[in-house]
Amino acid sequence: MIDVGIIGATGYAGVELIRILHGHPQVHIRALGSVSFEGQDISDIYPSLAGICPQKLLATDEVIDACQVIFASVPHGVSEEIGRKCVDQDKLLIDLGADFRLTDPEDYKEWYKLEYKDPELHKQSVYSIPELHREKVKGAKIIGNPGCYPTSIALGLFPALKACVIDPDTIVIDSKSGVTGAGRGLSQTSHYPDCNEAFSPYKIASHRHTPEIEQTISQIVGRDVLITFVPHLLPVNRGIVSTIYSKLKTPLSPKEVHELYAHTYQGEQFVRVMKEGQAANLKNVRGSNYCDISLHVDTRTNRLIVVSTIDNMVKGAAGQAIQNMNLALGFPEDMGLHLAPLCF
Amino acid sequence: MIDVGIIGATGYAGVELIRILHGHPQVHIRALGSVSFEGQDISDIYPSLAGICPQKLLATDEVIDACQVIFASVPHGVSEEIGRKCVDQDKLLIDLGADFRLTDPEDYKEWYKLEYKDPELHKQSVYSIPELHREKVKGAKIIGNPGCYPTSIALGLFPALKACVIDPDTIVIDSKSGVTGAGRGLSQTSHYPDCNEAFSPYKIASHRHTPEIEQTISQIVGRDVLITFVPHLLPVNRGIVSTIYSKLKTPLSPKEVHELYAHTYQGEQFVRVMKEGQAANLKNVRGSNYCDISLHVDTRTNRLIVVSTIDNMVKGAAGQAIQNMNLALGFPEDMGLHLAPLCF
Amino acid sequence: MIDVGIIGATGYAGVELIRILHGHPQVHIRALGSVSFEGQDISDIYPSLAGICPQKLLATDEVIDACQVIFASVPHGVSEEIGRKCVDQDKLLIDLGADFRLTDPEDYKEWYKLEYKDPELHKQSVYSIPELHREKVKGAKIIGNPGCYPTSIALGLFPALKACVIDPDTIVIDSKSGVTGAGRGLSQTSHYPDCNEAFSPYKIASHRHTPEIEQTISQIVGRDVLITFVPHLLPVNRGIVSTIYSKLKTPLSPKEVHELYAHTYQGEQFVRVMKEGQAANLKNVRGSNYCDISLHVDTRTNRLIVVSTIDNMVKGAAGQAIQNMNLALGFPEDMGLHLAPLCF
Amino acid sequence: MIDVGIIGATGYAGVELIRILHGHPQVHIRALGSVSFEGQDISDIYPSLAGICPQKLLATDEVIDACQVIFASVPHGVSEEIGRKCVDQDKLLIDLGADFRLTDPEDYKEWYKLEYKDPELHKQSVYSIPELHREKVKGAKIIGNPGCYPTSIALGLFPALKACVIDPDTIVIDSKSGVTGAGRGLSQTSHYPDCNEAFSPYKIASHRHTPEIEQTISQIVGRDVLITFVPHLLPVNRGIVSTIYSKLKTPLSPKEVHELYAHTYQGEQFVRVMKEGQAANLKNVRGSNYCDISLHVDTRTNRLIVVSTIDNMVKGAAGQAIQNMNLALGFPEDMGLHLAPLCF
Structure with a gap:
């Protein structure tokens, strides 16, 4: 059994980590950290955890000291210090925030208005959407867990970009996220x-996930690509749907596109390429680590339309973090992640 | 006072017509028609109308006979017969369905799988989004009231298309509609x-509003244009948000775009061009006849992003129908339509 | 035209006052007050009001000075000072808060932990649910507008209490309110x-509306009555449903109860006694000033079950305040209040 | 491994059984039955189950033949025939419908308008809320799984009734259920x-769960008791909250009531007596097999108020059925049921 700890345990991602790790056969939740609620029982703040998680909330350092694996879900700018301590104590940090996602310090500076203070640390970190980067994770000391929007988008675009069937410069991404995001x-x-019975875009073409999305796309394509990304706030608790538009380089039938995706994701346990004619719906992945992808071709305008959906709290945060932990520790990648969706 | 009737009164658009006409100072709701509920009180089906609308539901012909203005909200394929009777009796028909929207019979045949049986009738009909077509309405015998999606999209694109600042072939429209749609x-x-806490696109690049959208865009541009249109089902009762993407022909600043729209819609009572920095939200138009438009430029990729929102039941159906009635009868265009939104 | 002002204009009740007064033919919204947003345009905070209400937000005294009628929607403890100024300037204050609702200063002290500082003022104020107290309103200088829960409950119980058909000591009230409350x-x-897809009671048997409910019941019955009142938070924006249980003194048929209520409320424009077999639903009153009441008898246990529903923002706040204003000013009681419900 | 089958697999309770049994270590979902969708893949109807449950839907008899344990979730009146076949083949039937819940055939006849056709069968069946009846389950051939409302109510009242601290004749139950119910x-x-942004009671004092509730209460009390039960439709997907009112026979402090409940449910894994001052909320049990109970005393009127909440699909249906299966088969009662709630 591995002792794991969660820093930022009272945030939504923290509670979701507890929910999922509670059913993981090889880990023991040893310590929970919270700056705001230190000293209180987690179940006083989340009565849903009564009888499940009897822990008191501790200071950050107590969590690091007590555990072999540390998950951090904290505001950006805070994780470097945690990372340094983990590396010095030879512990694995899985950071669910933004501090270890961008490889170019200039991107971080431009979009987050902060500088990396400990550049050496970033060289020891890897950014990992397991389906794209799993070979890099083994033995990593710090894992930069991807953002929710970027996960849905990278998985939605990867096969088409890798096979060079779309023009990257025509990519437009219209995403919708539940309010837990x-x-x-x-x-x-x-x-x-204010947000019930409401709907609106926000941070239009200026959301901080933009450089992370472009980083992944550019790596696949092999050159710098800029995309248009518009997120919207959806009046549901959980889930992201990204509707991704691009021009096909040459006309492809829906069947051909489907085959390309099915082939690329063959053997992947957490990516489900939907049948032709189906449309991805966030309800079908709620509470689970799945990414559902449906494929559509507008033959009149020769555009590919990819619809990619995840639970932002699971595949977009806690679930993917545990998937990365499994990879880093040499566990089966899906251990503890066989969560059937709550489709209603 | 004008006697008006509603055929299809128990549908959502019918009930919304009753709600709004109830406050119109120059009309009297004289007759309500329903095939399914003929003979019953409307307030037995909609207790919300108790004390407001004491009418019994009648047969279609009874409604036509009793009224000077007839609103029809019926399935496509049914309105031609109603229209013929109205024209023969010299009465005004405002059709909220699809039968008098498309000018090209081939479009109707292709998308609705039906043929116009009475082509003469269509020559006496006009299609009218008042802000674009109001001069054609006066004296019309049949008004084809626009679809909800096409209204939000036409108003969102009109200034940019008319001023030739965007490339029409790059238009991608990602729309989201409440379930009353x-x-x-x-x-x-x-x-x-099934639809609470859910979100999904539907009829992807194949929705029947597509030819109506393209008809309006093509008329503005002066040549045939094809666009990509993807609607999504939004877990709210009312409202449409259309997020519309296109490439700017030459770079424009947000301020320049804003001025173009503000100038074009100067004096329009039901189109509100939002301030720079605001984003259109369907809650702000709920229950009202407004179309709110916000404007955004992705300067990194040189794309214009227009966000256009309406209440699908009001500006997208009943309210616009009454606006068209006002125009046809020579009333002030906004009569009975000063409805302040229920923003929460 | 009467110049009216709203103090606390950016709260939900304030915005609802603007929405309804916007359509009132005899008033002009002259001034809006806000402590938090003084100097800003109301439409910057509520874009829904763009084009409807161009006003800037002013200080409290500016509102009082500029208007003949003042609506105040402010935290308890603040209204006495406003009331004193209004009375001294011979202006009408309609207070939507709690400061002029309780006739017994001891009740106010016990439940609100404050004392009346200006007891003389309270003698010049009246508490008015118009259907019960309308004869007291004419000429009043200060009107204590009732709370939302107490309105739904008083209207639901009045006929049965007045006719002495139920035992007041058995009254149990289970209320559910939308989140705008x-x-x-x-x-x-x-x-x-936290509140979407959630449901829970709160302030169980300890809500501050309890003494107001008991005050009205006790006045009708003619002796002090204590009741059990449990409110719940309902995941909708608007509306209250109160399910009210009591023992019938002698068995009555559903028909007899229905006749009692229909008779008592005969001629009332804003109380709708539903047909036998129907159940009151908050959707049927949304956005309107109606109170819908449905009546049910559990013949097996000899209990009367009254279901009473209002829109907490309208009949439970702004609408009733305007109804009271109409009475005080000698306007027709329903002026500006013919709002058809948005039942979807 | 035990082969289990589900008849009525495409209903909500059926899908929930699949979701939970998917994680049960000692069972194998061998066969799924559906009258409406026979021959189709379950994942075509529920894409959420793609990759989880590859089964085709079979006829009822095929399910019975293939499995050792059969769950049936079918309309009332259908289960007797299934039960007869199971008993004849010496298989365990767990019936999630109403046919094996009522011990008195007259109750079944009165409330369901049907008669037991195979009375012998009912003598071999047991009705089981495990916390109240677990000793009866071992070796049973047919288990009548309780209704959702009765489960929340029986668990909420059991300690108070057993300890004789309340007057059973004063019990009033105001329940609210999500729409999956x-x-x-x-x-x-x-x-x-129609049901979003709406709220209303239904089947007021006439719901079919009434005799089941009274059966349990009467058994605890030792005499026939009649109660008033009013269910409401709550605009959420899942969950029931029952607010239960009764008169205390003698005054008890909140602390005394809390101790009574904590003591009674000591050692129960699925009943969580909340701390004093907390109020039960359905979000805290969503997706889990917990029943959360909070306790409140209205000292002014000497009433006990119990708030009891369950997930109607889990403790109110599928989860409790699996708990009963575990008992019947001699597995640990909580096997496969360690589901942490999705509190958001």
Whole structure:
């Protein structure tokens, strides 16, 4: 049994880590950290965890000291210090925030208005969507766990980009995310009467996940690519749907596109290429680590339309982090992740 | 006072017509028609109308005979016969269905799998989004009231297309509609546990509103244009948000785009061009006849992003029909339509 | 035209006052007050009001000085000072808060932990649910507008209590309110992911509306009555449903109960006694000033079950306030209040 | 490994059985039955099950023949025939419908308008809420799995009734259920625009779960008791909250009531008595087999208020059925049921 700890345990991603790790056969949740609620029982803040997780919330350092694997879900700018301590103590850090996602320090500076203070650390970190990068994870000391939008988009575009069937410069991504994506912190936009029965885009063509999306696309394509990315706030708790538009380089039938994707993702346990004629729906992945992808061709305009959906809290955060942990520790990649979706 | 009647009064658009006409100072709701509920009180089916609308539901012909203006909200293929009777009795028909929207019979045949049986009738009809076509409405005998998606999209694109600042061949439209758009008829996709906490596109690049959208765009541009249109089902009761992407022909600043739209819609009472930095949200138009438009430029990729939102039941159906009625009868265009939105 | 002002204009009740007064033929919204947003345009905070209400937000005193009628929707403890100024300037104050609802200062002290500082003022104020107290309103200087729960409950119980057909000591009230009832202020319980797909009672048998409910019941019955009142937070924006249980003193048939209620409320424009067999549903009153009441008898246990529903923002706040204003000013009681419900 | 089958697999309870049994270490889902969809893949109807459950849907008899344990989730009146076949083949039937819940054939006749055709069969069946009846389950041939409302209510009342601290004749139960409780079948009341942003009671004092509730209460009390039960339709997918009112025979403090409940349920894995001051919320049990109970005393009126919440699909259906299966087969009662709630 591996002792794991969670820093930022009272955030939504933290609670989701607890929910999933609770059923993982090879780990023991040893320590939970919280700056805001230190000293309280986690079950006082989340009564859903009564009888499941009896832990008291500890200080950050206590969590690092007590555990072999540390998950951190903290605001950007905070993870470097945690990472340094983990590396120095020879412990694995899986960071669910943004600090270890971007390889180019200039991107981080431009989009997050901060600089890397410990550049050496970043050389020891890997960014991993397991389906694309799993070979890099084994033995990593720090894993930069991907953002929710970038995960849905990278998995949705990977086969088409790799096979060079679309023009990368025509990519337009219209994403919709449930409100947990905005976190547990209070804000007017997450106030129930303001976002119930409402719908709107936000951070239009300026969301911080943009450079992460472009980083992955550019790596696949082999040159710098810019895309247009517009997220919307969806009045549901969980889930992301990304509708991704691009021009096909040469006309392809729906069947050909389907075969390309089915072939590329053959053997992947957490990517489900839907049957022709089906459309991806976030309800079908709720609570699970799946990414469902449906494929559509607008033959009139020669555009490929990919619809990619994940649970932003699972494949977009806690589930993928555990998938990365499994890879890093040499466990079967799907261990503890056989969660059937709650489709209603 | 004008006697008006509603055929298909128990559908959502019918009930919305009753709600709004109830406050119109120059009309009297004289007769309501329903095939399914003939003989019953409308308030037995909609208790919300108790004390407001005491009418019994009548047969179609009774409605036509009793009224000067007839609104029809019926399945496609049914309105031609109603239209013929209205024209023969010299009455005004405002058709909220699809039968008088498409000018090219071939489009109707291709997308609706039906043929116009009474082609003469269509020559006496006009299709009218008032902000674009109001001069044609006066004296019309049949008005083809626009579809909900096409209204949001035409108003969102009109200034940019008219000023030739975007490339029409790059237009991609990602629309999201509340569930009333699917009507009162039962279906698995509108079953509460199936569409609550769910989100998915449908009729991807194959929705019947596509030729109507293209008809309007092509008329503005002066040549045939094909666009990509993908609607999604949004778990809210009312409202449409269309996020519309296109390439700018030459770079424009957000300010320049804003000025173009503000100038074009100057004096329009029902189109609100939002301030720079705001994003259109369907909650702000709920229950009202407004179309809110926000404008955004992705300067990195030189794309214009227009966000256009309406209440699908009002500006997308009943409200616009009443606006068209006002125009046809020579009333002030906004009479009875000063409905403040229920933003929560 | 009467100049009216709203203090606390950016709260939900304030915005709802603007929405309804916008359509009132005899008033002009002259001034809006806000402590938090003084100096800003109301439409910057509520884009739904763009083109409808161009006003800037002012200080409290500016509102009082500029208007003949003042609506105040402010936290308890703040209204006395406003009331004093209004009375001294011979202006009408309609207070939507709790400060002028309770006739016994001891009740106010016990439940609100504050004392009346200006007891003289309270003698000049009246508490008015118009259907019960309309004769007291004419000429009043200060009107204490009832709370939302108490309105639904008083209207639901009045005929049965007045006719002495139920035992007051057996009354149990199980109420459910939409989230706007908790106001625009941020709180964890109103955070979307916390209250969407959730349901729970709160302030169980300890809600501050309890003494107001008991005050009205006791007045009707003619002696002090204590009741059990449990409110619940309902994941909808608007509306209250109160399910009210009591023992019938002698067995009555559903028909007899229905006749009692229909007779008592005969001629009332805003109370709709539903037909036998129907059940009150908050959707049928949304956006309107109606109170819908359905009546049920559990003949097996000899209990009367009254279901009473209102829109908490309209009949439970802004609409009733305007109804009271109409009475005080001698306008027709229903002026500006013919709002058809948005039942979907 | 035990081969289990599900008859009525495409209903909500059926799909929930699949979801939970998928993680049960000692069973293998061998066969799924469906009258409506025989011959189709379950994953074509529920894409959420793609990759999880590859089964085709079979006829009822095929399921019985292939399995040792059969779960049936079918309309009332259908289970007797299934039960007869199972008993004859010496197989265990767990019936999630109403046919084996009522011990008195007269109750079944009165409330379901049907008669038991095979009375012998009912003598071999047991009704089991495990926390109350677990000792009866071992060796049973047919288990009548309790209804959702009765489960929440029986667990909420059991300690107080058993300890004789409340007057059973004063019990009033106000329950609220998510829409999955109404099943997958289409109906106007489950149509999204009709039940979203809506709330209403239904089957007031006439719901078919009433005799089941009274049967359990009467058994505990030792005499016939009648209660008032009013269910409401709650606009959420899952979950029941029952707010249960009764008069205390003698005054008890909140602390005393809490101790009574904590003591009674000591050692129970699936009943969580909440801390004093907390209120049960359905979000805290979503997706799990827990029943959360919070306790409140209205000291002013001497009433006990119990709030009991379950996930209607889990503890109210599939989860409890599996708990009963575990008991019947001699497995640990909680096997496969360690499901952490999805609290958001």
